[in-house]
Amino acid sequence: MRTTCSMECRGKVKCLIRADAAFRVLAGGGLRGIHFVPGPTGGEEEEENAPPPSRRWYRAAYARMVRLAGSESGGGGGPRQAATGSVGAEARVVDRMAEFDELAARFAAWQRAAPPLKATSLSSLTLVCDVLGVSAQLRKSVRLTICPQVTQHHIWRGALEEVLRDLRADMAALGHPSAAAQMAEQIAAACFRFLSDTADAATSSSPSWMRPTPFNKPAEPPPPSKTWQEVLDMFTDLAKSLEADARLAGHAHKVSAMKEGLYQIRNVVVERDIAFKEARRQDCLVQKKLSKSLGHSSKCLYTLLLFYLYGTVRDVEVHAGKHLSGKGGKNVTVHAAMFLTDGDEPAIRSAVKQLSRALGVFRFVWEAAHADSGDHASDSGKGAMAKKGHGDDAKGLLKLQGHIWGLGVEEKQVAYRGDVFHVHQIQLP
Incomplete structure (x- = not known):
């Protein structure tokens, strides 16, 4: 990097x-x-x-x-x-x-x-x-103060997308992309589409929080909910591809850093096309799990801070x-x-x-x-x-x-x- x-x-x-x-x-x-x-x-x-x-x-x-x-x-x-x-x-x-x-x-x-x-x-x-010379005692205060701010759902999601956007911009500038870089581009594109598909649909006639839960249950069982585990799997494969090309090693470190947070919330639902209360509960669950698990030395936490401050x-x-x-x-x-x-x-x-x-x-x-x-x-x-x-x-x-x-x-x-x-x-x- x-x-x-x-x-x-x-x-x-x-x-x-x-x-x-x-x-x-x-x-x-x-x-x-x-x-x-x-x-x-x-x-x-x-x-x-x-x-x-x-x-x-x-x-x-x-x-x-x-x-x-x-x-x-x-x-x-x-x-x-x-x-x-x-x-x-x-x-x-x-x-x-x-x-x-x-x-x-x-x-x-x-x-x-x-x-x-x-x-x-x-x-x-x-x-x-x-x-700064901040003591070990005060470093705990740093983490407790920063976590509630930078682990909000929109910050988390935005940081993930920015990591992918940054990576794709640099890969597009490669004069002779290797096979590993080409594979990484395909994975990054698929992951970006996944995040876009699970966001609030811009073409919907009403936002997700206005759509009530259907009263009549469908005859067929609904498909299984998408979780952050799918994103974690894609980031795992993406990191392996990036590590195979030394020119993209810096991006491999950043992708690996975000894997730390993805692992902690892997069972949380990603879908946004759900009732408002359920969507809000999932958002709070993401914030709670990340705040509890990301330690002071976490590069994932620091990446969220950078996105929070500067985008x-x-x-x-x-x-x-x-x-x-x-x-x-x-x-x-x-x-x-x-x-x-x-x-x-x-x-x-x-x-x-x-x-x-x-x-x-x-x-x-x-x-x-x-x-x-x-x-x-x-x-x-x-x-x-x-x-x-x-x-x-x-x-x-x-x-x-x-x-x-x-x-x-x-x-x-x-x-x-x-x-x-x-x-x-x-x-x-």
């Missing part, structure tokens, strides 16, 4: 003239350039205790980043295009971008004295809480770091950053949207962690938690900062959905 998530904040390199000129100067006009020695590769403690890199190291690292950015452009496009090619080409792009991000993170720490920024895939509540199911990938302050380190400042090889406006706007989602998840989980325990059962809206909770002195303060770093970008600030994002140019010391 890393490739499909990071592709939204990367584009083709169009304006690297300044960076390319700097590279040529550093290389002395030749083609070999400065010999580049990577930084420390040990654990976090070794990296923090290592002496700061020399000026020469930064110059060599800068030249290396320019070459990495140029290789992405020269390969015919960014990660989105690579995903449609061979598995080997995709892996090479991912490796190059990971190296670019690692080097850019060091420049960010040097230029802005930011805390160490680590590549973080926000794919579960546990990972989000790790960044998307793709995990967010950022570089994140935190700084603690105040008495007992209760105040937390989270730095979330993304690194661009391209400085054009579409790439910056895409990065801003990705960072906005990351900051929104951090803010939502922080408020959930500090919500009053007595209000968990009554939470039913996104804004409910912002008005509850203990005072700032009791729970501490959360400050969120979004930063975008790139080669050749214009230094500026971008306002988006109530947050201000800082755009920085990666510069030589």
